[in-house]
Amino acid sequence: MTTPEQSSVLARLRRYQHLLVMGGGAVVTIVVLAAGLMDVAASVNAYLARMKEEVSIDMRRSMDFTTRAVGTLRNNVQNMEEAWSTADAEKQDREAPFGPDGLLRVQPDADGPPLLVLRSDASASATDAWRYVRLARRMAATTARIAARNAGDLTVYLFSPDRQTLVLSVLPWGGSAWQDKVAAERPALFAALTSADGAGIAPPEGGWRDPATGTPRFRWLTPYESPLTGKQAVRIATELRSAAGTPFGTLVYEMPLSALAEHLPETSFAGACLVLAPDGSLVVACPDAASTALLPLARQAQAAGLDKPSRNVFLEGHVLSGWPLLPTGWTLVHAQSWRDIVTGVRTQIILAALTSAVIIALTWALLLLVKWRVFVPAVRQSQRVFDSEQLSRTLVETAPVGLGLITANTGQPLLRSPSMIATNSRVVVDGPGLSYALSRHFLQQEKLAPPQSGGAAVFEDDLTFSTRDGQRLDLSVSMVRARYQDEDVLVTAFTDVTADKQLEQELRNARQAADSANAAKSAFLAAMSHEIRTPLNAVLGNLELLAYSPLDELQRDRLNTIRNASDGLLAVVSDVLDFSKIEAGELQLEDQEFDVLELASQTLMMFAPVARAKKLALAGELGDTLTWPLRGDPARLGQVMNNLLSNAIKFTETGQVTLRLSRDEAASQVLIEVEDTGIGISADQLPALFQDFTQADATITRRFGGTGLGLALCQRLAQAMGGTLTVQSQPGVGSRFTLRLPLHAGASMASERPRFDGEPVLLVAAMQAERTRLSSILQAWGVDVTSYAHPALIAQESVEDASALVFWGDRKTWHPSDENRLVEDASWVVDCSEDGPAQPVASGRVISASVYGLHGLASGLQYALQGRALAAQAVDGMVLGKRLRVLVAEDNVVNRKLFEEQLALLGCDATAVPDAEQALACLEQDTFDVLLTDLAMPGQDGFALARQVRQRWPAMPVMAATANVTPQEREAGERAGMARVLGKPLSLADLGLALSEVAGLPPLRRDALAGSGLLGGRPVADATWQVFVQSCRDAVQALQDGLRAEDGPRLLAELHSLGGACAVFGLNDIAARGAALAQSISAQGVRACEAEIHALGDALLAVVLQEPLHLINVADQIIARLETPDGSVNAASVAELAKTLRAGLHDRGGSRAG
Template sequence: MPYSPLQSIRRYQSISMFGGGILVTVLILIACALGMASIVYGRIEAERRNFVSGKEETLDEIKTSETSFRNGVANTQLIWREISRAPDSVVEAFFGNEQRIAIKPYPSLVVGVPGQTGNRAEVSRYLALSILLSRICAASSINRGRLLEGYHYSTRAGVFGLVPTMDEDWPALATPERRARVLDALRIDFGDERPPAAGERPRVRWLPPYVGPVAGQVRIRIAAQAYADGAPFAVLVTEYAPEYLLSWLPEAPSDGIFFVTTEDNRLVTMARSAAADQALSGRLLGLDAPRGLTMPDAPVFRDGFVVFRSRLDSTGWILVYAISWTDVAKGVAWQAGTLAAATLLALAVMWMLLVRFYRRTLMPVYARSQRVFDSEELCRNVIEMAPIGLGLISRSDGRLMLASGTLTNMIARCGDESRTLATQVVAHYEAFLACGAPEGTMQAVLPLAGQDDAWRHLDIGARGARYQGEDVLIVAAVDVTAKRRIVRKLEEAVRAADSANAAKSSFLAAMSHEIRTPLNVILGNLELLERSALDVSQHGRVQTLRTSAGSLLALVNDILDFSKIEAGAMTVESIEFGVVTVIERELSAFAPIAKAKGLQLFCEMDASISQRMRGDPMRFAQVFGNLLNNAIKFTDEGRVTARVSIVDACGAPELAVEVEDTGIGISPEHQRKLFKAFSQVDTSITRRYGGTGLGLALCAWLVTAMGGRISVASEPGAGSCFTVRLPLGAAVVDFARPSVPGARALALIAAHAEWRDFVLPHLRAWGFEVSLHDSPARMAGDRRARPGAVVLFGDPDTWSHAELDGLRGCASIIVATPDGPLEPYHAGATVRVSSYSLSGLRAALSHGDAGGGNPAPHDFAAGAPAPGGPPLDDPAAGDPAAGAPAPGDHAPGVPAVAAVAMRRGDSGYRAASSAKGGGALRVLVADDEAVHGSLLSEQLLALGCTVAAAATGQAVLESLAANDWDALLIAADMPDMRAHALAETVHGLAAGCDVLIVTSHLTPEGMRRYALAGVRRILTKPVTLAHLHSALAHARRRRDLRGQRLRTGGGRQGRADQESALHDEKS
């Protein structure tokens, strides 16, 4: 890793911090050691004071004993001078009792050694002294509060006295020899002691312990010679038990041990607690306390003991106090432990804080610093590697302070000096600030002359900053010369693309017009030709031509729609419409195709017939029609079932439409490309069934555009199920209403359970009491005589004519077949309606309830309405769901729709005027094309209209001004006026006629423009008789209402009926 100053800083910081911590730790430990030493020293000092106190106690005892003893010796000397011999009786008793006599009151025994008591005078005088000494001892014992022990003997005669004595028959005194040995043992050698001077106190001497020759006890002695006339006459001795010297010690044992030794380290006495322990007493004597005694009371350390010693003045002995280091340690354990614990705690806290500070403060600081160093290094590398030029420019003198290699090369390529570029950047930045801009980033493009005299452009970004105490500009420069060239080329390409797109749009419009117009002429003439007298062969050829032309039209529609999608011109509307109406229309349109292939087309409707949704009805119909078309196309046998329901999707209602077939099915690997344009599962499908592969792609795009989704579930050989989910966008209408008592009776005859399941819930929801039968023959005879409707539902080929004839005499019979009309068609007491049209069935049932009278003969011929079809004033004709596109709709999107629309024209529409209207509709056709205009005129004539044609806009206006027209049909732009301009003019004149537009190409803009111009309906080519029939329904109704108002005299009721009818039409 390369050397970094940050590493040195970190090392110095670590050494400083942890070195300081170690130094402080050492100082704390030294202070702790000093504290420990101080505690130990204090303990030793306390023990020294204890020793000194014991020494003083011992010296007090010695001094007391010496004082009392000296007083006794002085008194003895005084008495000796004053006394004379003892009474003879005492002397005789002494000698008569084997030279011994007990003296009272203080019990003492005076004993003589035969052979050494020849001087009776000295013996007699000594006996008198002994009697007085007994009394003196008694007084001293009383004064000192203790029994004094001792002895005395005469230096001039073999007589000695024992004080006190409790037994006169001591074995040691039984014979003269023993007495002589006792006396020798009691004698004390005073050496050459000089007599005391006059007035001098008696000299005393302390003697080490010895074993008494009489009682056999260990005693220490204090002795003195009693002088008379400069010569000793007696020796007085007081005996003490050795422990007497330490009698002041408390009974409770202490840590230290007091004992007294002689100069030659012989034990005099020792504290009872240690004297009983021979090992301990041996260790204590082994300390050799008298050795090296130069500093009394000072502690010395020997063999694990702290020893204090001092001489006991007149005794010549040494008082010793010893305490082991163990006892010292025990004595200071609490204090030393507290100090050690405090020291360790202080060290632990200090190091914890130190480490915490290191980790929480220094390490993050170091890490941040390292990141700063790394960031700086990274920035340097980035600046060097950056494809843009970076640098710093001084704002004061325009000097380039720093520059990356890219900026240097860029300046070199521009053939400019850095000073010039820096000066321009500073000038632009100052101008940027002078304009009132805040301190921010300036963006500018500076043109510079290059080395090849070609101008180069640098995109400069500059922002103020501080560097090395100066105001600088951070500059980023990018050579955008090539980019500007590319932008210019792209702009040229965009303009070319726009031109091409405009040309494409024009081409689409022209193709739409050029293709749809001839197709309109072909289909229209074929429709008219089919109405003429033809034999069977000719009629079949016309049907073939119409089917082929319809297929071509569907193909053209798909391609044009897909082109609109690619061009972004495809739009969807958002209006409310009836869901069931669209479903009914598409099912009815595809029923003949399914029947032609021998397929059953069923429906399951789990929604009310009045259910509304918001969306584009035409695009919804196109999606549903495409799915039906594919299902029928790829199914050779079986059935196709459409299911419609309202489902809940996280609280938002959705419309679910399923189309299920029993066709060839799709493998999982092929399902992924179903919704791709111009794509089919494989080439064999294309060869077998044909098609372009656009239908499902259009469906997927339209469903997505309407905010929904499409999916497929399929299995090869078992069929497919396509599901479309679209947002409902409207309130859900509940249709499930159970039957109530007293409901209207109705007999439903349906051979297939699917038809019964389809219609039965709706019949009961409408309030009917339904009885189910699978054939007319199984109906009960009494049921036929009862009033009420009979509904034959399904394919009429299921029942024989005999079974149908058995229904004659029923009050009302409704025949609902797949190929029936969407709106009910009345033929006497029989009503025909499509089995897919629930709204038509309900209207038929309502009409049957409202009607009455005797039943008329029934015509049970299956199929479409009878020749002549519904009259022009049929209310159903005004409903866009009846087969014609709504305003603004394009032509149907699949071949079947066109084919079915043509078949509706096959049935023929009466040319005779309605009995209610009293005359034919007057229609003015505006078209400058002779062929197309002639076709429209012939179609209108076939519908029983009065027709006139005009080739110019001016001629149209003049005709409208001169005559009353029910409808104006504008088929093309006029030579002197556009179609929308003509519609606007007519709307402004309030001509009182419906304006209809026939066009081959309709854009959203054109739709809005026509809506503003008051156009009633827009028909896209090709236009069939059914389309015209539906488009003219409003004009016919308005004319009928106007005639009714004139017949009723224009009363209030007539006006109300008119307004109601118009309202119904608009709704």
């Protein structure tokens, strides 16, 4: 809505733009039309000028004709006057007499043209006529020459002043008849020839002679019908005078009017021409038809002075131009109608009209375009500006927040909302008011702020003011520079955030409380992780060592059960801890280069025994290359693949499980699919599939087991790696899980694909899908492959011609004899089976390999067809390339013994100490290759030890092993100078790999450790059990001493060490009670937990004295000594073990008696 003042301004804008457009258009139109008319006028003038120029050129030709005629006559006049003067009057008697008819024919010779001399009266005296006769004789030759030049035509006559004598020369000669006729018509002839218009021939204006020169003048008489020739002729007359100046006759030359007309102008322009005498009489017209209509107009123009060539006369739609026809005294008039002129300049008129029309049309189009594209939008924009300003005013006046415009320099308020006015009345400020305080604050902040480009910067700040009632008022203020009414202003907006500030403070306090609680939770998780992983490390390590002891079948079965349960426990604990790390945002991913195909092959081989146990087909579709380098975290990717394959096998009773790798080039993604033919998942169950600790239905746990955490963890790991995990499933058909990860190709490795030269190879695979896939892969490698579903289908000749024979996968569909027949005749056999070795092994002409991956197949074919050697197998014996001296700092005595045995198996010399002080003492006394330390030790921890070692022995690598490896501990270890921070439980393979890496030894293969006995067939040493028993007794005493002294740190350190030792030997209950007691002591203090401390000590003593675990271990050792493979028995060793068993049984019985 606009105000009346704004409406008036808009009306003026509209009027001005209308006036500008329409007025400008009209002015341009008038100017263009005027220019067009001027162009047309110029064209007409140019047309008339060209016409006059062309007529003027022809007029010169006409005047040349008349001038020549006059010149000829002037010469004749001179000759005749001379002849007259010399005529001999005394010889009159000798002249021939006039005839009775008063006519004398003068002919100088027989061939010359005759002249006639006539007397007006035949009876009159001829005395005066003899001189004219003599003149005629002299004229005869001249007239003959003139007639010859005029094609034989000449009419000239001379009559005396008294008009009584007439000398005629008419050529061609008409003969005697004509002569008789002239004589008969003498009176009329004299009257006609000697007069003009019924009167005598008057001299021209100024007389017959030029007073100055005496040159004869000629008078041109208007046309008449000549009585001599009967044709229209123009007479040219002049007076003849004697030497005394006395006139003796008038000479008249008759010019045929047609001869004159032939020399009149002939132009290419339309129109007509007329020749007028000075009295306005018509001399000749061309064409004649125009004379009647144009003669009155020509006479008017002649009267108006048309005889001037530069002048035009416009009369009655005609344009008349005149030229004097010298020396006749006549005027040539050329007349054209406007229609003829328009026709002559039609093209120019059309062009001018078109040009004017186009210019006018373009002008109006441009003006209208400017109007609708510029002026009208500008007016509309102005309307919107006015409306916007009015709306802004309305918004300011009705805004519930502080809103206003204030001058930038003085702080004078221009517009203010009611809230701003109310706030101004509430606050106490220095200066005129709130607006002034805001402007001062803005100017101060603007000086401090760095210069910005691209527009005015918005300043946002929180300001605090005191109110008149002593309260605190918090305002969130935003200010920015602007222009308003040609003045620098500040657009100011603020809101009252006092309540928000108070709430923020409350939230901050709550956040601090939550952070404290979260820190306590993190500390609890760290402590629990350490307390759980420490005993698990001892349990799994000793179980690993025990697995290579000589055991009977029942014992080995129980050991396998224990190991499987321990592995499951470790998996659950690891999943829970990993999930906790992800939730806390502490999960750190590795960024290293690895071969995803090798990782997938290892995963398939890991689950192959489980699949075979369930009679499931486990297949891998891993592309057609041997390597596929990627960058990322192979451990986490392997964890996801392990979980997906484990679930697929778990929920599949019959059919097949497939691991498939491919790449989506368009999306730059790696696709890892695990597809099964299991029970499937309904559409209703899919939404909850990836929720934490949730399974598809309530029967899953009972039927298949599990915690419902695996898929949730997989999805979290996939998201952490920048990918997605999706599922497609159908109940009763199966499921397909698809992991999509970004395609980060490795830099140092390249995809490897074998190259062959078309060698013929036979492929035998029972499954159609496998035959199709392998045939395509082998063809891509350059092999000429022929596939078969059964050995019986292969002809003997084909086997003999083939370079190699490949068996792939299951052999249950054919008889062994069919296969043996082919093997005996084949040059080479590559046997790829589910239980084949990961590294191909050659036995004669048969090469055994695994179906899980293409590496075995490719290596076998390269060995058979190209003679390339197979990869060397790991050798038994020392697994490290050097006998390392390792110093171990571990406060837990059981873990110390475990490290000693593991290092001994790795071929290392181990020295174990319980704390950092003794470790430093050992380093001062001896030289070691590697330091392996725990992090949580009493006294000086592992980080401090590492820092001192790096300062004093910088060349020696330091490794740490702890039960809870967090990103913070890894970073702290790097800062302390540690080469590795390893997690417990620490397997022998992981320990060997870490030692080889930090010591700079050749890379250690995991299969070398997996394939060799970890203790060389020796059982766990009995000394380990004895150490544990003694450590339990020492722990009970330490607990009592710490309780009496109320020494909390000492108690916590002892409980930490005791928990790890108890967990090694399966005393999980006591380990858990110890961990709970440590939490209670930390939270409540020592004295509040006195009863729990006593109870733990009693339970520990009771278990140590009553549990026969050590006796079972001793008995197992006796059995191992008796069941040696070679039948030999070490009697001394068996006797020593029997004494130990007896002592233990005695102690057990004594305790019962007590």
